Amino acid sequence: MESFIKEFSAKATQAILALPSKEIAKALAILQGVYEREGRIYVFGNGGSLALATHFVADLNKTVFSHNLDKHTRRFQAIRLPSTESELTAWANDVGYDMVFAGPLQNYLQDHDAIIAISSSGNSPNIIKAVELAKKNGNPVIGMSGFDGGKLNQLADAKILVTTPKGEYEVVEGVHAVVLHLIVKYFKNYFDYLVELGKAK
Amino acid sequence: MIIVRAPLRISFVGGGTDLATFYRQSPGRVLSGAIDKYVYVTIAEIPFKKIAVRYAEGERVDHPRELKHKRIREALLDLGLESHLEIGTFSNLPGQTGLGSSSAFSVALIKGLNLLKKNKIDTATCAEGACRLEIDLVGEPIGKQDQYASAFGGINVIQFNPDESVTVEPQLLGFKERLDLENNLVLFFTGITREAASVLTEQKQKTTSGINIETLKKMADSVSDFKDALFAGDFKRLGAMLHEGWLRKKSLASNMSNPAIDDLYDSALASGAWGGKILGAGGGGCLLFVVDPQKRGAVEETLRKVARKHGLSDADVIPFSFVHSGVEVVTNSAH
Numbered sequence: 393m394e395s396f397i398k399e400f401s402a403k404a405t406q407a408i409l410a411l412p413s414k415e416i417a418k419a420l421a422i423l424q425g426v427y428e429r430e431g432r433i434y435v436f437g438n439g440g441s442l443a444l445a446t447h448f449v450a451d452l453n454k455t456v457f458s459h460n461l462d463k464h465t466r467r468f469q470a471i472r473l474p475s476t477e478s479e480l481t482a483w484a485n486d487v488g489y490d491m492v493f494a495g496p497l498q499n500y501l502q503d504h505d506a507i508i509a510i511s512s513s514g515n516s517p518n519i520i521k522a523v524e525l526a527k528k529n530g531n532p533v534i535g536m537s538g539f540d541g542g543k544l545n546q547l548a549d550a551k552i553l554v555t556t557p558k559g560e561y562e563v564v565e566g567v568h569a570v571v572l573h574l575i576v577k578y579f580k581n582y583f584d585y586l587v588e589l590g591k592a593k
Numbered sequence: 594m595i596i597v598r599a600p601l602r603i604s605f606v607g608g609g610t611d612l613a614t615f616y617r618q619s620p621g622r623v624l625s626g627a628i629d630k631y632v633y634v635t636i637a638e639i640p641f642k643k644i645a646v647r648y649a650e651g652e653r654v655d656h657p658r659e660l661k662h663k664r665i666r667e668a669l670l671d672l673g674l675e676s677h678l679e680i681g682t683f684s685n686l687p688g689q690t691g692l693g694s695s696s697a698f699s700v701a702l703i704k705g706l707n708l709l710k711k712n713k714i715d716t717a718t719c720a721e722g723a724c725r726l727e728i729d730l731v732g733e734p735i736g737k738q739d740q741y742a743s744a745f746g747g748i749n750v751i752q753f754n755p756d757e758s759v760t761v762e763p764q765l766l767g768f769k770e771r772l773d774l775e776n777n778l779v780l781f782f783t784g785i786t787r788e789a790a791s792v793l794t795e796q797k798q799k800t801t802s803g804i805n806i807e808t809l810k811k812m813a814d815s816v817s818d819f820k821d822a823l824f825a826g827d828f829k830r831l832g833a834m835l836h837e838g839w840l841r842k843k844s845l846a847s848n849m850s851n852p853a854i855d856d857l858y859d860s861a862l863a864s865g866a867w868g869g870k871i872l873g874a875g876g877g878g879c880l881l882f883v884v885d886p887q888k889r890g891a892v893e894e895t896l897r898k899v900a901r902k903h904g905l906s907d908a909d910v911i912p913f914s915f916v917h918s919g920v921e922v923v924t925n926s927a928h
Contacts, residue, residue, distance in 0.1 A: 414765070425747070428918060585768060
């Protein structure tokens with residue numbers, strides 16, 4: 393049993409060490425830009441990735457400001473898509489499952505917004521539809537993928553690819569959670585520093 | 594109604610190497626950063642067969658060719674927009690401050706007019722379009738750095754290649770490095786405004802005749818050293834490099850500085866600034882200093898005092914932050 397644990401930990405460690413730091417830096421710069429121009433960030437994925445999206449939205453909207461909630465009146469505006477189960481099932485039932493993200497995204501998307509698409513394979517048709525919509529509109533795309541990155545990694549402006557053999561969902565989703573928390577920690581430190589400098593907005 | 598805004602920029606090193614007379618011989622490079630001061634362009638459709646334009650002056654004409662405002666006139670003629678429009682502009686700072694406001698205006702105008710024609714152009718196309726408008730259509734003797742700095746936003750190294758292509762390399766500074774940089778910089782408006790063209794015409798002549806080429810090569814080369822010092826947070830070194838650049842720049846054209854600017858500059862250094870430069874083409878506009886945060890108050894006070902001595906009543910410190918966004922559509926209710 394312990395050898396399995398060690399083997400899995402080694403794979404996860406290897407994937408973390410191989411993270412593309414420049415691409416993550418690009419993602420941080422995209423999110424900083426959206427914050428400055430008071431745009432919105434739409435986050436989505438399928439299954440476990442949708443759960444990651446939900447978790448991340450909560451952290452970005454609240455946790456990063458936690459130390460000084462009263463001092464930051466300007467906050468991130470992150471939204472998990474679709475934002476209601478009713479929309480999810482309506483689009484899936486009436487139009488098709490490939491429209492569950494692109495459909496609701498079309499309602500909201502403005503020029504100053506950005507999206508974060510999470511897909512281990514990088515090839516889920518519903519993810520790609522939404523990414524194509526954002527690209528067509530000129531919005532920055534942060535793509536979090538695994539395996540060989542798939543189409544998502546090709547299309548994204550910030551290409552956060554967790555390189556693994558095909559099918560290693562557990563490692564990919566685990567490392568995606570680490571990257572999302574890295575982003576949360578970066579902005580938490582940033583907003584703390586703004587308060588220290590008396591520059592919080 | 595369409596409202597587009599584009600940021601002004603602070604240029605650190607390499608200014609002048611973005612002129613075609615130089616980069617066609619040897620690649621030009623600059624390092625600059627967009628700041629939270631903007632030029633806004635508003636475009637409204639009107640039910641009259643007129644073109645109305647509002648800036649420091651107001652114009653109302655039957656055809657764009659009658660407009661006095663060169664950039665709007667040439668842009669409208671080029672895009673085939675002949676009537677039923679009112680175009681206005683607002684900004685956080687006056688023009689001719691050396692912060693690239695006229696190019697920011699062109700960038701916002703190109704983005705907005707294309708949007709009006711249901712044409713969503715990307716950032717690079719917008720920057721190229723603004724360069725074409727100012728340099729080719731209006732015939733300004735200016736370079737290409739401001740249009741790219743404003744369209745892209747953020748802190749960038751921008752390279753101008755002999756084949757006219759331009760590469761923009763974002764400098765991904767962390768928040769600490771960026772906020773510390775802001776904390777070490779003082780931006781001071783001298784209260785003197787000038788047309789960039791007047792300084793650049795002499796500089797261009799000297800470059801064409803080969804006098805300035807070696808100096809400009811050194812300026813383009815200094816970008817990578819400046820970038821290293823920036824990432825290392827070595828502000829003293831950044832100050833020293835700006836000072837060297839300022840001395841070089843003064844040699845490029847005789848009207849780059851004047852006694853009041855020299856007095857402001859020398860007094861700031863005497864009060865503890867590590868170095869500085871004039872922003873933009875020179876001859877007036879803003880000065881930028883790298884300052885030990887402990888001495889910031891003293892340097893700002895000295896600058897205000899010296900400006901008063903020279904009767905520069907509009908002179909003052911301008912607080913600013915760097916921004917990550919470039920040209921952006923604020924409102925588009927026309928779609």
